[in-house]
Amino acid sequence: MTNAKKFVVEINSVWCKGCSLCVGVCPKKVLELNERQKSFAAKVNECIGCRQCENICPDLAITIKEASE
Numbered sequence: 001m002t003n004a005k006k007f008v009v010e011i012n013s014v015w016c017k018g019c020s021l022c023v024g025v026c027p028k029k030v031l032e033l034n035e036r037q038k039s040f041a042a043k044v045n046e047c048i049g050c051r052q053c054e055n056i057c058p059d060l061a062i063t064i065k066e067a068s069e
Contacts, residue, residue, distance in 0.1 A: 008067050009031070012062075013038045015059045016057075018033055020039070028048055
């Protein structure tokens with residue numbers, strides 16, 4: 001049993017313009033674009049909390065938080 005930290009991926013879909021920079025930078029392929037070309041966390045349980053998506057987003061639409069158990 002591991003004590004790996006879990007993370008919450010919050011995406012403001014109003015601010016997201018669908019540039020997909022976050023999709024390309026995620027090392028665990030957590031993010032995808034939906035049918036409206038907005039980013040969403042398709043595999044949220046895979047998030048390692050590196051915050052690369054948060055840092056690359058030009059619209060500040062992504063926030064990564066440590067999940068409270």
